[in-house]
Amino acid sequence: MFRLAHLSDIHLGPLPEVSYRELASKRITGYINWQRNRKRAMFGDTLLEIVADMKRHRPDHVAVTGDLVNLATRLEVDGAREWLGDLGKPDWVSLVPGNHDAYVPGALARAFREWDAYMRGDAGLEQNDKRFPYMRIRGPVAIIGTSSAEATVPFMATGSFRRKQALATARLLAQARGLGLFRVVLIHHPPISGAAPWSKRLIGKQFFSRVIHDAGAELVLHGHTHLDTLYWLQGPGGTQVPVCGVPSASQNAGHRKPAARYNIFEIEGGPGEWSLTQRERGYTMDGARIDWVRERQLLNNGTAVDARPRVDLPPARREEDNVPS
Template sequence: MTSFLLAHLSDPHLGPMPQPRLRELASKRAIGYFNWRRKRHAVHRRDVLGELVADLQAQRPDHIAITGDLVNIALPLEFTAARQWLESVGTPHDVSLVPGNHDAYVGGIRDHFPTAWADYLHGDGAAQTGETIFPYLRRRGPLALIGVSTAVPTAPFMATGRLGHVQRASLGRLLPKLASENLFRVLLIHHPPVTSPGRWAARLRDSDELLELLSRYGVELVLHGHDHRHATVWLDGPRGRIPAIGVPSASAFAMGHTHPAAYNLFSVAKENGTWRCEQRVRGFTKDMMLGDIKQEKLI
């Protein structure tokens, strides 16, 4: 059987940041803007992102998944620029997106990303209604791509996320149905399902409930961003372990302990009634040379 190639990148934190109006900084945005001017602008570089995306496109993936944080402090002009960048990556049919906490940075702007990026967030058939509803479902080849949103506004110095009861209830109905259709289920989520040490202020607040759902109904693969680092964590599933894979920021320049920009490639096929999934990681080394980083069989 021919393999299906899924690419995964995350957290581009697109720059340069537009100049905010003074009234736009009368909120948590003031802290984010200061952090961007002080350090983050040097970490998240557009030239690094451009080279990484060009390399990804050269691999000719069948589909691309992006797991959030396209913008930085959720200024209206940031959403417009992010839309243009999305179009340079691929068409809405070929790119699936879920939002991150920076895409819902402050209260009152949560409608911006569903409007600006709507067709990248729609499930199959939803484009006709114009509604953005999570979780969404997209069938591509042997894959069922399930996108959820953990993007909620938070207080200063907090970067937590939450699915909420409605999304979790929908997942509880959707996952067993997809299992019966014999599809390779990929959950796209911004926050990692398991919180890394020292990341309490950036945790997924209802991670225990999500892990219970996954242990009961399962998926074949979880893809996330948020932590800006390479990560593989194995979750309990109903028929074995589930790989949850994180990736560094797609625009990260190597500085100090920063994991430089990278992306994942997953080759998925079914052989003799059993799923096979192999991961290949391409990205920058500490000396900013771009190439293969690792390759391994996940399933």
């Protein structure tokens, strides 16, 4: 059995001091959002305790689907590098960036320099001339990292998945299939219509869906929405591919989004006969302890167990849901 852990939307806090020059950009909207909302919802020992709990369960590998920082200032990006070092060695952690990591023009390039070792494919594998997609092989699993992160204008938090990256991703998926591997695709934005508000959607999700339809995969992991979600995309020959989101790893209990959680995916079997179980663990609603939230089998002997969309929604939508996340 191979056990893959999934964390997302780290949003390392507290926010460092921000200069007037740094605020003279889209960062001003994110700074206001932090002061109004995230400062209360994402500060304390939540992330430390979630990571410590995850490590106690000894996963074979960890996938992190973006948003390590908030405003992508230099101090935040440097701090995230230190956090990654504490999380684990680069060969044990695979990372893709989120929209907050690309908050303003130039920020993503700095993140690439500082977090490089966590976003590199294995030597000798087919590699695109760009950084993404990349592929890593760990045991029976191929981890394929893609990027939807890009700088956007104020009040927008969209991502994109363009044709060139789609073609390269399809090639890696085909290569992994030829090696008889269980294929996991990482992306920050959910590649599902309606899974995120219009201002936070994935542009080019049709390219992503076509890649999965034509090349196939066994699992897609994303973040961005801070929700526990399960959707399905159609793969080759009518197969169904689970698409799983996870709440923010930093979210305190008692707010409108689910408290901090992580997933462990248990992978067994072989080509055409894969079995996949999701075990979700996180804070109880009152924030008193970390416990098991649910267990569900997604694939059994290569077949989807229950291919119906599922989502744990917050109690009510509020206006600040439209503030860029």
